[in-house]
Amino acid sequence: DAGVTQSPTHLIKTRGQQVTLRCSPKSGHDTVSWYQQALGQGPQFIFQYYEEEERQRGNFPDRFSGHQFPNYSSELNVNALLLGDSALYLCASSLEGDYEQYFGPGTRLTVT
């Protein structure tokens, strides 16, 4: 049973560019959440997707957007990258209505 997978593992981008990160949820899960973990900080909630719609959003600008596909996989898009967007981006999956989330290994994004 595959757990949560994320791709790519590492990514280096330049300020102003756009990036897409991908997440496949644990088998059987239908809800995907994204978190940003800056260096030395705890993860911060970006948004959550269920039934292909964004259900709630944390305190992140509109440069951060996402998508969920019919197979429940998800993408996180960040436009107009800033140096401050450098972080580990974590994807977590769960079953609708279940508090327990399973985290992927993360994508390390470096913006230069």
Place this chain on the structure above:
Amino acid sequence: AQSVTQPDIHITVSEGASLELRCNYSYGATPYLFWYVQSPGQGLQLLLKYFSGDTLVQGIKGFEAEFKRSQSSFNLRKPSVHWSDAAEYFCAVGASSGTYKYIFGTGTRLKVLA
């Protein structure tokens, strides 16, 4: 507003010594509480969780945590630390508001001396 506080940024213990990592939360209703561990460059691994019932919960790797409603705390403990326990530990509260998102503390970095 919901929040989680981990007062200790760094903790150093000797191998074989006991460990307690502190976590305090602010949440209006009965919280769903979690402890995660993160090794350098890795994702988050769930150590244990509290949803309801017995306030002392057992987790993996010999860890346990006690929920104390009167103190709004959920401290993590281990009776004898191993060198492999060196990592960063995060406490989190599950916030309902329709999304079941997690609110994390800032983490405690554990160093283990041989």
